[in-house]
Amino acid sequence: MHPAPSVILFTSLSGVGFGLLFFLGLGMPAPLGLNAFIFYAIAYAFAVGGLLFSTFHLGHPERAIKAFTQWRSSWLSREAWLSVLALGMTGLGAVAQIFFETRLAVVSYAGAALCLLTVFSTAMIYRQLATVPRWHTPMTPVLFLTYAVAGGALLSGQVGIAQPVLGLLGALQIFAWIQGDGAFARSGSTLATATGLGTNGSVRAFEPPHTGTNYLLQEFVYLVGRKHAAKLRLIAIILLSGLPIVLLVLPFNHMFAALAVLTHVAGVLVSRWLFFAQAEHVVGLYYGKRG
Amino acid sequence: MNIQPTVDTSPKVSDEIRKTTCYMCACRCGINVHLKDGKVAYIEGNRDHPVNQGVLCAKGSAGIMQVTAPSRLRAPLKRVGERGSGEFQEISWDEALQIATDWLRPLRETAPEKLAFFTGRDQSQSFTGLWAQMFGTPNFAAHGGFCSVNMATAGIYTMGGAFWEFGQPDWDHTKLFMLFGVAEDHDSNPIKMGIGKIKQRGARVIGVNPIRSGYNAVADDWVGITPGTDGRFILSLIYCLIEAGKIDLTYLARFTNAPVLVDPDTGLFLRDDSGKPLIVDRTTKTVVAFDHQGADPDIRGMHNGAVTVFTKMIEHFLVPENAPEAVADICGISAKRIRTLAAELAHVAFDQEIRLPRKWTDFRGHEYDEMIGRPVSIHAMRGISAHGNGFQTCRALHVLQIILGTVETPGGFRFKPPYPKPSEIHPKPHGDATPNAPLNGPHLGFVHGPEDLLIDDTGHPKRIDKAFTWENPMSAHGLMHMVISNAHAGDPYKIGTLFMYMANMSWNSSMNTSSVMDMLTDRDENGDYVIPRIIYSDAYSSEMVAYADLILPDTTYLERHDCISLLDRPICEADAAADAIRWPVIEPDRDVRGFQSVLVDLGARLGLPGFVNDDGSAKYADYADYMINHERKPGIGPLAGWRSDDDTGRGPVNPEQINKYIENGGVWVKHIPETAGYYKPWNMAYQDWAVETGLYDSAQPYLFQLYVEPLQKFKNAAMGHGDHQPPDHMRDRLKQVMHPLPIWYPTATVENDQDYPLHALTQRPMAMYHSWGSQNAWLRQIHGMNPMYLPTKVMRDHGLRDGDWAKVTSPNGSIVVPVAEMAALNEKTIWTWNAIGKRSGAWALDPKAPEATKGFLLNHLISELLPAKGDGMRWSNSDPITGQAAWFDLRVRIEKAQPPKSSQPQFGTLKSPVGQGPKTVTRSTKEGS
Amino acid sequence: MTCLPKMTDKKLGLVIDLDTCVGCHACVVSCKGWNTENYGAPLADQDAYGEMPVGTFLNRVHSYEVQPEDGLAQLVHFPKSCLHCDDAPCVTVCPTGASYKRTEDGIVLVNETDCIGCGLCAWACPYGARELDGVEKVMKKCTLCVDRIYNENLPQEDRIPACVRTCPSGARHFGDLGDPNSDVSKLVAERGGMDLMPELGTKPVNKYLPPRPKDQLSSDQTPTQSLQAQADNPAGFFAWLDRTLEKL
Numbered sequence A: 001m002h003p004a005p006s007v008i009l010f011t012s013l014s015g016v017g018f019g020l021l022f023f024l025g026l027g028m029p030a031p032l033g034l035n036a037f038i039f040y041a042i043a044y045a046f047a048v049g050g051l052l053f054s055t056f057h058l059g060h061p062e063r064a065i066k067a068f069t070q071w072r073s074s075w076l077s078r079e080a081w082l083s084v085l086a087l088g089m090t091g092l093g094a095v096a097q098i099f100f101e102t103r104l105a106v107v108s109y110a111g112a113a114l115c116l117l118t119v120f121s122t123a124m125i126y127r128q129l130a131t132v133p134r135w136h137t138p139m140t141p142v143l144f145l146t147y148a149v150a151g152g153a154l155l156s157g158q159v160g161i162a163q164p165v166l167g168l169l170g171a172l173q174i175f176a177w178i179q180g181d182g183a184f185a186r187s188g189s190t191l192a193t194a195t196g197l198g199t200n201g202s203v204r205a206f207e208p209p210h211t212g213t214n215y216l217l218q219e220f221v222y223l224v225g226r227k228h229a230a231k232l233r234l235i236a237i238i239l240l241s242g243l244p245i246v247l248l249v250l251p252f253n254h255m256f257a258a259l260a261v262l263t264h265v266a267g268v269l270v271s272r273w274l275f276f277a278q279a280e281h282v283v284g285l286y287y288g289k290r291g
Numbered sequence B: 001m002n003i004q005p006t007v008d009t010s011p012k013v014s015d016e017i018r019k020t021t022c023y024m025c026a027c028r029c030g031i032n033v034h035l036k037d038g039k040v041a042y043i044e045g046n047r048d049h050p051v052n053q054g055v056l057c058a059k060g061s062a063g064i065m066q067v068t069a070p071s072r073l074r075a076p077l078k079r080v081g082e083r084g085s086g087e088f089q090e091i092s093w094d095e096a097l098q099i100a101t102d103w104l105r106p107l108r109e110t111a112p113e114k115l116a117f118f119t120g121r122d123q124s125q126s127f128t129g130l131w132a133q134m135f136g137t138p139n140f141a142a143h144g145g146f147c148s149v150n151m152a153t154a155g156i157y158t159m160g161g162a163f164w165e166f167g168q169p170d171w172d173h174t175k176l177f178m179l180f181g182v183a184e185d186h187d188s189n190p191i192k193m194g195i196g197k198i199k200q201r202g203a204r205v206i207g208v209n210p211i212r213s214g215y216n217a218v219a220d221d222w223v224g225i226t227p228g229t230d231g232r233f234i235l236s237l238i239y240c241l242i243e244a245g246k247i248d249l250t251y252l253a254r255f256t257n258a259p260v261l262v263d264p265d266t267g268l269f270l271r272d273d274s275g276k277p278l279i280v281d282r283t284t285k286t287v288v289a290f291d292h293q294g295a296d297p298d299i300r301g302m303h304n305g306a307v308t309v310f311t312k313m314i315e316h317f318l319v320p321e322n323a324p325e326a327v328a329d330i331c332g333i334s335a336k337r338i339r340t341l342a343a344e345l346a347h348v349a350f351d352q353e354i355r356l357p358r359k360w361t362d363f364r365g366h367e368y369d370e371m372i373g374r375p376v377s378i379h380a381m382r383g384i385s386a387h388g389n390g391f392q393t394c395r396a397l398h399v400l401q402i403i404l405g406t407v408e409t410p411g412g413f414r415f416k417p418p419y420p421k422p423s424e425i426h427p428k429p430h431g432d433a434t435p436n437a438p439l440n441g442p443h444l445g446f447v448h449g450p451e452d453l454l455i456d457d458t459g460h461p462k463r464i465d466k467a468f469t470w471e472n473p474m475s476a477h478g479l480m481h482m483v484i485s486n487a488h489a490g491d492p493y494k495i496g497t498l499f500m501y502m503a504n505m506s507w508n509s510s511m512n513t514s515s516v517m518d519m520l521t522d523r524d525e526n527g528d529y530v531i532p533r534i535i536y537s538d539a540y541s542s543e544m545v546a547y548a549d550l551i552l553p554d555t556t557y558l559e560r561h562d563c564i565s566l567l568d569r570p571i572c573e574a575d576a577a578a579d580a581i582r583w584p585v586i587e588p589d590r591d592v593r594g595f596q597s598v599l600v601d602l603g604a605r606l607g608l609p610g611f612v613n614d615d616g617s618a619k620y621a622d623y624a625d626y627m628i629n630h631e632r633k634p635g636i637g638p639l640a641g642w643r644s645d646d647d648t649g650r651g652p653v654n655p656e657q658i659n660k661y662i663e664n665g666g667v668w669v670k671h672i673p674e675t676a677g678y679y680k681p682w683n684m685a686y687q688d689w690a691v692e693t694g695l696y697d698s699a700q701p702y703l704f705q706l707y708v709e710p711l712q713k714f715k716n717a718a719m720g721h722g723d724h725q726p727p728d729h730m731r732d733r734l735k736q737v738m739h740p741l742p743i744w745y746p747t748a749t750v751e752n753d754q755d756y757p758l759h760a761l762t763q764r765p766m767a768m769y770h771s772w773g774s775q776n777a778w779l780r781q782i783h784g785m786n787p788m789y790l791p792t793k794v795m796r797d798h799g800l801r802d803g804d805w806a807k808v809t810s811p812n813g814s815i816v817v818p819v820a821e822m823a824a825l826n827e828k829t830i831w832t833w834n835a836i837g838k839r840s841g842a843w844a845l846d847p848k849a850p851e852a853t854k855g856f857l858l859n860h861l862i863s864e865l866l867p868a869k870g871d872g873m874r875w876s877n878s879d880p881i882t883g884q885a886a887w888f889d890l891r892v893r894i895e896k897a898q899p900p901k902s903s904q905p906q907f908g909t910l911k912s913p914v915g916q917g918p919k920t921v922t923r924s925t926k927e928g929s
Numbered sequence C: 001m002t003c004l005p006k007m008t009d010k011k012l013g014l015v016i017d018l019d020t021c022v023g024c025h026a027c028v029v030s031c032k033g034w035n036t037e038n039y040g041a042p043l044a045d046q047d048a049y050g051e052m053p054v055g056t057f058l059n060r061v062h063s064y065e066v067q068p069e070d071g072l073a074q075l076v077h078f079p080k081s082c083l084h085c086d087d088a089p090c091v092t093v094c095p096t097g098a099s100y101k102r103t104e105d106g107i108v109l110v111n112e113t114d115c116i117g118c119g120l121c122a123w124a125c126p127y128g129a130r131e132l133d134g135v136e137k138v139m140k141k142c143t144l145c146v147d148r149i150y151n152e153n154l155p156q157e158d159r160i161p162a163c164v165r166t167c168p169s170g171a172r173h174f175g176d177l178g179d180p181n182s183d184v185s186k187l188v189a190e191r192g193g194m195d196l197m198p199e200l201g202t203k204p205v206n207k208y209l210p211p212r213p214k215d216q217l218s219s220d221q222t223p224t225q226s227l228q229a230q231a232d233n234p235a236g237f238f239a240w241l242d243r244t245l246e247k248l
């Protein structure tokens, strides 16, 4: 799939943002006043910023409101609702904490739950796509949620939680990559099933329908070199999990904490780039191109 | 829950439908042009049109983008820069026509042959030819010489017609359809419709082609023959059929010259006093004229030592060299397969015979209760004709059909009016120019012996293209591909003005393209261009435009009158005579004029007979006026329809004629009565109908010529007989190739096979027409570049993968091009799509368009001359009988290459006289888009 | 209408004959021509005369080579447009309801005025049947010519999709695949019409007729008798001929 910056930024940043909001909702920490303002500002910057980036992916952002209509069937629509609800609910808690210096426990817990649900719904947009075998697995929501929790824990300063979760995240991500590498083959979709011509012999794409490019090729057929991908995976794991863990193990230091956050977010971006760039859509089969 | 939106399922389709004829290619389908607010909204096929019956191909459907193409020329142009630079100045029509007149008038007054007027994909040859004839130059022809003259002449000399315009398979009855060397052909839609019909019935299609794409891909059986060897393969099929006695003896005896007696000394026919060939009547055992009433011709007849054509034929064909075992390796087809194919032909022809209960009477007065059909049909085109042995190969194929008894019988091959038409009733070529006078007769035609050649007493060619000389005696369509090189060489003479129409001669329609560009720009010792003046008519900013001095911009096909006439290239079907018109369904929005109307005007300015009245005034206002009022013979004009009330095809001029055509969808159809529908050359009901319709002046029954006597006459001359003698260096070749019965000989374009082990071919893409399609925003997305397809083994051997580049080398040069793999391909063959490659800057495309940077022409590798032989002579790369350009004899070798920036060679960017196309197109009549 | 209807009254769709399609692209261009002028926004072509032309098409013709175990390689032309799936994933993912499947005939359509151009439906379609228009930024797909097939301004015989009307070789058939007695259903039954990527459970309405077996002539199943030689030299042949002519 084409690794469009808008979707990479959207999923990465909103994941981190909702992760932070989740912890704030749990009261971990439970800052008040100006402190609360800073925490929430950071969380909203990530979450809302991410959501804003998602609209760059739209052909008609001015009609975005219509995306709220199909919550009964569409995960994208559900995500729209959930993100608004999550932002609203956590916002209520935030207002109470910043301006009234009180924590509304029920509202905050509900907000925290909605944040995770939002991340879950984002993940489900990808997980539901049978056309992209690498995504079409429960690992997708599991990973997205772990990403959010890890990022949230890191940003919210929950070092004790962050360390194991970052470790878990690294392990899950590596597992997902390995599992994902065989997903297309396991999906059973081949050029033979795509064309129905398999019974006569082996099928090979000959002349494409057009010599130039088109929307499908631009959107769905993206090729990453194997070596290049391996390198990026290593970088991603080091950035998103390895370095932050090391930095957190070192004696506490604001610089290190900030650095941990930065490398983590950078790692998230790299791994999200790979999430898209390495995902192969079955339509590539028709063009004789997996990728 | 949302409510399902309401969709307007009955939107207005258009304000008006105007019916005219497509010209996105030469198939000439009927189209319905839907107009909204006077703009073209949609083009679809005309269901009532005999050619396409409603369907339309990709090109036809993309017509909208052709009439809005940014590459359209906008006004007459005068060259201001160097030739070949593309620098022009727009001028008025008055100025343009004045310049043309000033250049042409002196030529006509002194030496009319100094005008060479050649037209390309022209569909008005009866008109352009008349104009040239009245001008007085012998130098006129259209593109037929480099296109498919082998097929046309072989067909006409053999049986009075060939494929495409001449005839078609009996799609409704055939049970086996065999296709030789066709990728697309002119009969684009009808062939597709026919194949669809056959497949629906479950009948078999066999494709003989080195490449299995398109029609050959849907064929039930594919024979991946090695290029240039079809003749051998066909002779072997003939061998198998004769060996098994599976030939139609009755058909051969009655309808062919098989029973005609051949003089053992001269190899010419025994004839009676009136010149009619003689046969032996089996009943009376006497020698009579072939058409003797009631005669029963004896194919084994003998007379005074003379034997029949049939006897000679058997002796000629039934020889060990033709046995499948002997030809298998040459053709790349196993002997077993050849035998199976022959058996299948015989099986369908004789065991699956068709009998239609239709009574008919032949020209000897024999009456038949039914029409017997041998439902094998064959179609072939350039794959077998565009070779240096193409004429004889096409001959062999016609003979194959004839011995099976499938020509003009149900389920077989059927002629389309005005064919059948024996070679004798075609005109002979004429080439005598006189200042200020018309030529002594029509330019092109059929020679019947050395005396008909267009050479003067010293043996000097009369025509600039050396057509109808010993080098290519039967070049019935001229040799357009030799015009520029001969004019440049001043051989046989220098010319003053080269006038061309609709032919992209500096690019895809020439061999050795780069040297053609050099010739067009070459200057003599005085600094003048060697070809002094070039006038060209195109509708678009093609590569050729840059090489002309004066451009006469044509309209597009929806903006002009045209006439698809029975006098030249008709659109008839086997069951009907038909002709058609184009008419301006929209008005041009530029300062352009229909080329034919411009010729009418020029003709009047030059005072050409036939174009001026007695008082010197212009005879016709424009081409439409000519279409209505011109008469070839009394009662016969360009259009056959609505001439008179009873609508026979003949009759007086009708001023309302064009309006009648428009009312009738642009087309006129006259059906052939059922009893006249088959056996046309011998069926008196057809003969009478043809006379009534104006196709013949009198009934013309004739015999199919298995043995072609004119060839024997040339052979005799080569052996030293007769008054007209070839130059000595030509004798051997003439003796070899001018054989009255079909032969095969290898075409040697390279010294040895090891240096150039591969054959290189081009194919027509179905969705592109030569160079025209690239300006079309829709079509160019389908074919915007062309890879060279290589067989799997060649890819492996050279370590190549799809997308790699390779250097392809012929004796004439090298090109560097992208490659792609194809498995369904003859192992010794590589190929690419024809004419996708473009010169940078042409066609109003971005100079970096993929057509220019990745696309390429094979033409750079093909030479118009063969490499020098031992004696230093360079023969032309043409069929030695007809002069047909041997495009498909190309031999090459390949090697892997580093990807260059662009495909090689490149020739620099042309300056576009029309600028560049817009970025975005959202074509719709809805808002001002 | 993002939920799929439980049932549709008809299942209109196309049946494409891979045995007959010659790969001419006529259907591609007539589709482009009709649809750029009719339903919804025109189909844009960007960089139309440039280095990298990209346009929206609702129908595309691929080609594939099939190499049997033994035997000659074959080439198959393969047109592809929306298959109007019964279980259309493109519909259920759509957040706006712009994508929907019509209850009356099963046609899957995009209501362009509701479409936000998120592209998710194209992601969900396995067949590459949807293209986002580069200029209008709304999702485009085959409409099964919904504006032709019921169009009262067209003569009855023309109320068929543009691509079907134009296909020169008759490789495209249109009809109700929900009705087992329709011509198209019979054709599918007769010729073993198949689904593309059945493993994805989209239940396409459009069916593909597989190519018939090829190159059977020289195989041993050939019904053709081999020819019986009468004579392989002229003298022998004339002897045979004279006997035969006697009988004629």
Ligand SMILES: Nc1nc2c(c(=O)[nH]1)N[C@H]1C(S)=C(S)[C@@H](COP(=O)(O)OP(=O)(O)OC[C@H]3O[C@@H](n4cnc5c(=O)[nH]c(N)nc54)[C@H](O)[C@@H]3O)O[C@H]1N2
Pocket (backbone or CB within 6 Å): B120, B121, B143, B146, B147, B148, B501, B502, B503, B504, B505, B508, B509, B510, B537, B538, B539, B540, B541, B542, B543, B544, B554, B555, B556, B557, B595, B762, B769, B770, B771, B772, B834, B835, B858, B859, B887
């Ligand atoms: N390598 C290779 N080369 C080949 C062949 C091959 O098989 N292989 N085939 C050969 C054959 S058979 C042929 S026929 C030739 C064809 O070659 P050409 O006859 O050159 O054919 P086109 O490229 O169609 O170009 C004709 C010109 O007509 C112009 N034109 C289009 N429409 C109009 C119009 O309405 N009015 C006017 N005045 N001009 C118009 C076009 O812009 C173009 O410049 O190519 C030959 N070249």
Ligand SMILES: Nc1nc2c(c(=O)[nH]1)N[C@H]1C(S)=C(S)[C@@H](COP(=O)(O)OP(=O)(O)OC[C@H]3O[C@@H](n4cnc5c(=O)[nH]c(N)nc54)[C@H](O)[C@@H]3O)O[C@H]1N2
Pocket (backbone or CB within 6 Å): B025, B026, B147, B148, B180, B181, B182, B183, B184, B185, B186, B187, B188, B208, B209, B210, B211, B225, B226, B227, B228, B229, B230, B380, B381, B382, B383, B384, B387, B761, B762, B763, B764, B765, B766, B767, B768, B769, B770, B888
């Ligand atoms: N769409 C479209 N239609 C066209 C044209 C076009 O440009 N585009 N051009 C028109 C013109 S001018 C012409 S002349 C006709 C030509 O129409 P075709 O005769 O179909 O000509 P080509 O495409 O040149 O195809 C030649 C075929 O012969 C095969 N071939 C080559 N050598 C051999 C051989 O030795 N033996 C056999 N058996 N096959 C061989 C090639 O593989 C190819 O399939 O098409 C006309 N129709």
Ligand code: SF4
Pocket (backbone or CB within 6 Å): B022, B023, B024, B025, B026, B027, B028, B029, B052, B055, B056, B057, B058, B059, B060, B061, B188, B189
């Ligand atoms: S075959 Fe196509 S381009 Fe040629 S005349 Fe017919 S519709 Fe037009």
Ligand code: SF4
Pocket (backbone or CB within 6 Å): C081, C082, C083, C084, C085, C088, C089, C090, C091, C108, C124, C125, C126, C127, C128, C129, C130, C141, C202
């Ligand atoms: S083919 Fe694709 S776009 Fe069409 S209905 Fe099926 S999933 Fe949807």
Ligand code: SF4
Pocket (backbone or CB within 6 Å): C093, C094, C095, C096, C097, C098, C099, C110, C114, C115, C116, C117, C118, C119, C120, C121, C122, C138, C139
């Ligand atoms: S692109 Fe349009 S039709 Fe497709 S899912 Fe998004 S809103 Fe729906």
Ligand code: SF4
Pocket (backbone or CB within 6 Å): C030, C031, C032, C034, C035, C058, C059, C081, C082, C141, C142, C143, C144, C145, C161, C162, C163, C164
């Ligand atoms: S049915 Fe209509 S919209 Fe669909 S592919 Fe055919 S022409 Fe295009």
Ligand code: SF4
Pocket (backbone or CB within 6 Å): C020, C021, C022, C023, C024, C025, C026, C027, C028, C061, C077, C079, C166, C167, C168, C169, C170, C171, C172
């Ligand atoms: S129009 Fe018909 S034959 Fe041509 S590509 Fe389309 S389906 Fe195939």
Ligand SMILES: [Mo]
Pocket (backbone or CB within 6 Å): B143, B146, B147, B148
């Ligand atoms: Mo041609």
